[in-house]
Amino acid sequence: MTEKALRNPTSPGFQAPKSAWSGRLALLAGQIGLLAAIMGIWEWAAVAEIVPRAFIGQPSVFIPAFFSGLLNGTYFSATLITMQAVLTAFCIGSFLALFTALVMTAAPPVERLLSPFIDALNALPRVALIPLFIIWFGLGITQKVVSGVSIMYFVLLSATLAGAKSVDPDHLLLARSLGIPRWQVFLQIVVPSAIPSIFAGMKLGMIYTVLGVITAELIAGGRGLGTLVSYYSNTFDTNGVFAVLILLIILTSCLAGLMNAVEKRIGRWRLA
């Protein structure tokens, strides 16, 4: 059968063409070039005082500052403190969002009951609540976690609900014609259909968790990375601020990369 030979995953014709690698290298080189160009323009603008150096910092100063901060341990404890709040908020937020989505999907009346309230809370700029969280929960980790959860929860909830609605109607008909019970349909059809959206929501949710926690630290102080940012900006150390921002970009990217790896394992069928 010819269709067999063409589609056989183990046949040599199935491998990706060799040029894919060189294409990827070229792309990477282009991206590094773009980054270097931006830094170059930035450096030039700072050195030539097109914009006051105190406002925009200087790459040749903040990049070394980032590495020395990394090596001399300035960032270490702040990173631990921030990440502790981020991971706690992410886990609690994910659990709550997935649980809410589960209840709402399994019981449509609950969804109809709750959805106007969820929309209203979602429309509320929750960053504005952080001062209240500080009054309620003090200056410790609790208010940071609550801030992170309050922002990421809705991101993940709406992504998961949208995913649960993206089920192929043919699959539901198939399950019905086979007499598969409702809870099985949920586990075997609705959940797998929603997985891509859940992961997209979790990746976005992770970024929003960091946003919530850093904002809480900016406002409340303490000893996290957000506090470090506010310390540097209050002392007009623009380069110090940018050095911490580099660290935050790297941390968030690592977490997103971790999630991509998990998704790849679970969603092998999509990449096959």
Place this chain on the structure above:
Amino acid sequence: MHDRVSVDVEPHPADAKSSQAGSAEAGIRIAGLSHNYWQQGKPILAVKDIDLDIPAHTFVSIVGASGCGKTTLLDILSGLVTPQSGLVTVGGESPQAGRKDCARMFARDALLPWRTAAKNIDFALATRLADRAQRAERIGELLKAVGLDGFQNAYPRQLSQGMRQRVALARSFALRSEFVFLDEPFGALDALTKVALQDLLLKLWEEIRSTVVLVTHDLAEAVALSDRVIVMSSRPGTIVADIDIDLRRPRDVKALQSVARFHELVAELWGRL
């Protein structure tokens, strides 16, 4: 094949609803069936005054233009749609979704993309057969029968449309149901793949001789496969012709192309449309 006894011997009250299975020998009876859908507050008469008796172990095709109510009729037989008027019995019982003696195959393959070919068949088979080892064995046999030996671990994405439809056929016949309802299973395939799959369908059917209702808009397909072809008019769907196909079995779809009687029957069907 199931017989009456095996059904009557186990009147387990808990199972009574889900495994409510009729007697295969009773075949399918449809009397005075009409069904409306509602679209924007207006009734759409999909099928009208259908009377049809299908004896057990018969292969019947229903042909008609698109939108004439063929899918509606199959949905009613499979218990997915409750008709507004008329009497319908499948194996002496009224249709119900999830009946253990009925299998339904959809127009698109409806394979679950996150399951491999073998796991897709297992999805259906697990509802009828608890023993894992027995299921694995039957799935192996079926994949071989549909020409997909060695593809048990392939995901639907990795298969061509023809191969996916083979998996879907295997899934439907894995159940060994007494009643099989097929909705344009080969509608989206090219001519050559279609003939291969029609032969495959005949082969699978010869083994279990279930009562089959196949919906198609391909007249040659209907003649090649069936004992009887029902012609429906366009909406509202009513039966306008009921033709016996007197070609002998077992049939070979490719060989039929050079049989004069086959072409006569196809021509006759065209005349009735």
